[in-house]
Amino acid sequence: MPIIRTMKDNIFRTFCRARNFHPVWYHVLNREAKKKWRAHQSDTPGVPIQELISSLHRDGVAVTDVATLFSEELFDAARRFATESLARPEIQEEIKRHERMIIERVKSGGQRKGAKKYLKDFIVEPYGSTTDERIPDIKNPFIRMNLDERVIRIAGSYMGIAPKLRGFSLRQTLPVPAGAAEYFSQRWHRDPEDRKMLKMFIYMTDVLDEQSGPFIYIKGSQPGGVRGNLFPQHPPAATYPEAGAVEKVVPRELMKVCLGRAGTVVFADTSGLHKGGYTISAPRLMYTGTFYSLASLTRHHLAVRDDVSALSPLARYALE
Numbered sequence: 001m002p003i004i005r006t007m008k009d010n011i012f013r014t015f016c017r018a019r020n021f022h023p024v025w026y027h028v029l030n031r032e033a034k035k036k037w038r039a040h041q042s043d044t045p046g047v048p049i050q051e052l053i054s055s056l057h058r059d060g061v062a063v064t065d066v067a068t069l070f071s072e073e074l075f076d077a078a079r080r081f082a083t084e085s086l087a088r089p090e091i092q093e094e095i096k097r098h099e100r101m102i103i104e105r106v107k108s109g110g111q112r113k114g115a116k117k118y119l120k121d122f123i124v125e126p127y128g129s130t131t132d133e134r135i136p137d138i139k140n141p142f143i144r145m146n147l148d149e150r151v152i153r154i155a156g157s158y159m160g161i162a163p164k165l166r167g168f169s170l171r172q173t174l175p176v177p178a179g180a181a182e183y184f185s186q187r188w189h190r191d192p193e194d195r196k197m198l199k200m201f202i203y204m205t206d207v208l209d210e211q212s213g214p215f216i217y218i219k220g221s222q223p224g225g226v227r228g229n230l231f232p233q234h235p236p237a238a239t240y241p242e243a244g245a246v247e248k249v250v251p252r253e254l255m256k257v258c259l260g261r262a263g264t265v266v267f268a269d270t271s272g273l274h275k276g277g278y279t280i281s282a283p284r285l286m287y288t289g290t291f292y293s294l295a296s297l298t299r300h301h302l303a304v305r306d307d308v309s310a311l312s313p314l315a316r317y318a319l320e
Helices: 002-020 022-029 031-040 047-059 072-086 089-108 141-146 149-159 245-249 313-319
Strands: 061-065 123-129 164-173 198-203 215-218 255-258 264-268 284-292
Touching (some): 002 022, 031 313, 047 061, 047 149, 047 264, 061 255, 072 089, 072 123, 072 164, 072 284, 141 164, 141 198, 141 284, 149 284, 215 264
Antiparallel strands (some): 061 264, 164 284, 198 264, 198 284
């Protein structure tokens, strides 16, 4: 019955808001992760890493490059893996299918009829997923990047707890016709999965202007930031302000447009206001690794078949 359904929805929304209340989130739901972080966090990180952490606390976003975090050999392995993954015949067919869907949607002026909720027709995933449970190969170069001690240190220092790796994907973002309306994650929004989360984006292709699909973030819109209450989260649903609403109240200089060559790394708390992937010039290839907390509404358990004994305690915990 509609009344019962409405009551259930209201109760669930109240439950979600309660989980995001900081004392509940930090001291109750993440008490285990808090203890794990305190037990295994290492000494004060070097200057480049500390600057990234400081930027995240202040702005909710920080930009660096693979040379600061990883070896050249590891990034070269990631590029080879990305090229091979993208070249698979089934992925090329998927790209063609999505290109047709984009044309159909733009011509119709809106979302395709019968589309699944949150389906992004401008994105194809050659590897991994943030919605399906997968079994990661810990020797995969992208997974190795996510489990690198410097990355774990950045995520843990920002979140204040031992983080959980709950999503990973290599994504090809397809161009849309010039003038096409922004669609789904191309629009300003806040992710709903957790009070605090951290995503690591690695550009695998050059993103040198706003026509090539950069990640864009409202500085200070992360929880606890000076703009943290601007168009706030409403879990369990993502927050999507009306078109033009953000631009009316946020000066252009507070919109961090993350441009860079292939190898640029962006860390961001996507519970803050952000958008990206609107490219009209060329496809954008990007890897995303997502760290959530134990309080997250998205509880992906990444079953691991590999021997993880050589990993650090925090990296093993991230996979548990």
